[in-house]
Amino acid sequence: MQSRSVRIINRQRLAVLVLLVAFPATAAAEDFRKSLHMVSMRDGTQLATDVYVPAGDGAYPVIFARGPYGRSGPGRAMASLACGRGYAFVSQDMRGRFDSQGSDAVVFHNDGWSKRRDGHDSLAWIAAQHWCNGKIATYGGSALGITQTMMAPDAPETLKAQFVLVAASSLYHQVAYQGGAWRKALIETWLKSNAFDPATLESYLAHPIYDEFWQRVDAAAQAERVNAPGIYWGGWYDIFLQGTLDSFTSIHNNGGPAARGRCGLIIGPYAHGGFSELVYPANSRESLPAGKALRFFDHVLKGEQNGIASEPAVHYYVMGDPTDPDAPGNYWRAADNWPPPSRSTSYYLHADGNLVPQTAPQGVEQLTYKYDPSHPVLTVGGQNLVLPKGPADQRKVESRPDVLVFSSEELEEPIEVTGRISAKLYVSSNCPDTDFTVKLSDVYPDGRSMLVTDGILRARFRESFRTEQFMEPGKVYELNVDLWSTSLVFNKGHRIRVAVSSSNSPRFEPNPNTGRPFRADKQTRIATNTIHVSSEHPSHIRLPIYVEAPATAAAGTE
DSSP, X not given: OOOHHHHHHHHHHHHHHHHHHHSOOOOSSOOEEEEEEEEEOTTSOEEEXXXXXXXXXXXXXXEEEXXXXXXXXXXXXXXXXXXXXXXXXXXXXXXXSTTOOSOOOSTTTTSSSSSOOHHHHHHHHHHTSTTEEEEEEEEEETHHHHHHHHHSXXXXXXXXXXXXXXXXXXXXXXXXXXXXXXXXXHHHHHHHHTTOOHHHHHHHXXXXXXXXXXXXXXXXXXXXXXXXXXXXXXXXXXXXXHHHHHHHHHHHHHSOTTTTTOOEEEEEEEESBOOOSSOOOGGGGOSHHHHHHHHHHHHHHHOOOOSGGGSOSEEEEEXXXXXXXXXXXXXXXXXXXXXXXEEEEEEEEOTTSBEEETOOOOSSOXXXXXXXXXXXXXXXXXSOSSSOOBSOBOHHHHTSTTOEEEEOOOOSSOEEEEEEEEEEEEEEESSSOOEEEEEEXXXXXXXXXXXXXXXXXXXXXXXXXXXXXXXXXXXXXXXXXXXXXXXXXXOTTOEEEEEEESOOBTTXXXXXXXXXXXXXXXXXXXXXXXXXXXXXXXXXXEEEEEOOOOTTSOTTOO
């Protein structure tokens, strides 16, 4: 097992790698001055801050990064690139991390727009320094991206631009309690492996409902208070995919006057780390996402007319079968907004295991299975951090009796699905609470069932994540399960598959089915869960089938 120091070093190396991807090298030699400062926050806590300034005198625009993995990680590598381009670079340890004072609990709650505003205070300090010309851009991925999204609402006007990679915008919905279910493997492993104050985990566990605790770190709901344009870079298999999309759509369309209509979105076939079961072509790693970062900063902070302002706001990769060189898809597409035009098409679940487009089932059929929380369906791929991730073959779990599988006929023509995906399930249970999971897979001609995306919903939150509504035995309820988003061409000869169950562990902590408060005890119940596939209760998944917009129509409308 890796030691804490090794794990943190690995994350520093990842941060450096992302920096180098985001900013192509412009200077080989170190031609800068470095200084260390202890910067006071509004409550007197001092944060360790490294400053790198180009050699010589002058005031420069600044690129600023702050995170929990050690400021030295992106330090010299980024300083060489930034200073060689005419920027100063500032790297800061978050509160309670490495050489910064204070406690890191509750992580990210110190970085927003409420009582503690470490991000805002740091921006104000940078702007007051003689080497800063008053224009600041922020950079970072993952945790360093989340500090940016938390910093953006009500930020000082000196914040002019952000480049946010693979980051969440809502810590409840996209990080801790997706669909109301605890993201056990992600949260617990990340907090423990990085030796965060245990109070953060305790606080997260104490708030399983979307209450005021989580509303304080829901940047997606604060878009109108964001007045700096951003480029948001993410991946279809990333742990924070929907956060990347939501940040762009909310700020680009509803942000402050300096941000609205000036943001960018870049989404490729990436995860939060590597995956190997499918390998996308070399064009998926084209330098478009990389070169855009510095061009964006040069335009916004330096006023360079480099053409970026006239480019489409959105660049996304349309995935296809990477094993077939003649398959459609596997290319980049540009658009003016997100999502692109689509036709929402319902694919209905039928009792015989068929997945049928636009034809609801007849009769009164239903399918029932037993869900035992002590023997949950194991996680196989998906939007994970420490678990194996990305598109993975689901056949090893689809054969279980507690997994219901529905497959389309072999496709006679390719079908492109691009946009947000949801499933409407009509369910009943003998327990007061249980979970329902939905997976969407691309079934290859050789039988592989490759995961595209998945979702979960804890039944008690079917009406609202702010209140709990428990189930009555045998009563039918309507659930809407969010599977987030994708862009994929299901090729001719492939099948579209939907798998429904009640667990996906350890990606999500299994529901004990008791209806008791979250982790109140260790009691569990075996649930008898039913999916209704009848004319009265036609369970189905809604797929956004891409529709190419006419040349005269505005992209991004539906």
